[in-house]
Amino acid sequence: MSEPTAEFRHRVLELVRQIPPGRVMTYGQVARYAGFPGRARQVGFVLHSLLPASGEIPWQRVINAQGGISTYRVGVGELQRALLVHEGVEFNPSGRCDLERFGWRPEVDEGALGL
DNA sequence: CAATTGACTTTTT
DNA sequence: GAAAAAGCCAATT
Numbered sequence: 001m002s003e004p005t006a007e008f009r010h011r012v013l014e015l016v017r018q019i020p021p022g023r024v025m026t027y028g029q030v031a032r033y034a035g036f037p038g039r040a041r042q043v044g045f046v047l048h049s050l051l052p053a054s055g056e057i058p059w060q061r062v063i064n065a066q067g068g069i070s071t072y073r074v075g076v077g078e079l080q081r082a083l084l085v086h087e088g089v090e091f092n093p094s095g096r097c098d099l100e101r102f103g104w105r106p107e108v109d110e111g112a113l114g115l
Numbered sequence: 116c117a118a119t120t121g122a123c124t125t126t127t128t
Numbered sequence: 129g130a131a132a133a134a135g136c137c138a139a140t141t
Contacts, residue, residue, distance in 0.1 A: 005137095012122080025116085026123085028123070031136095038124085038136055038137090039123090039136065039138095040122095040124055040136080041121070041122085041135095041137070041138090042119075042123090042136075042137060043122080043123075044123060045121070045138065045139080046122095048121085048122055051122090063122090064122080064123065064124085066124095069122090072122075074122060077122095078120075080122090090141060
C-alpha cells in the first residue's frame with residue numbers, strides 16, 4: 001500500500017541516505033531519481049521534517065540547483081555548509097560549489113572525484 | 116473550504 | 129546577474 005505521500009517520503013529518504021560523503025545532490029535530482037519529477041519543493045519539505053535530529057539521513061548533502069545552500073531560512077545554513085566543507089566539498093566565494101565535480105549520480109556512483 | 120507559505124526549478128525579461 | 133513568472137503540491141492558517 002502506498003499513498004503517494006508516504007511512498008514519496010520513503011523513496012526520498014532512501015535515496016538521500018545513499019549519497020556518499022563529500023558528494024551532493026540537488027532537490028530536483030532527488031525528486032527525479034526518486035521517481036517524482038517536479039517535486040523538488042516537496043523534497044525540501046520532507047527533509048525539513050527530520051530536523052533537528054537527522055539520524056541516519058545525511059540531509060546536508062542536498063542543496064539547490066545553483067550549488068548553494070538553501071537552509072539559511074531555517075537556521076541551519078552555517079551548520080550544513082560546515083558539514084559539507086568538513087567532508088571535502090569546496091565552495092566558491094559566491095557560496096556555491098561546482099555541481100560538475102561534487103554532484104552525485106546514483107547511476108554513476110564512482111566515489112572518486114574527477115581530480 | 117479558500118488562501119498562503121515553503122530546505123525548489125526552469126524559463127524568460 | 130538579478131528579478132519575475134509559472135509550475136509543483138503538502139502543510140498551515
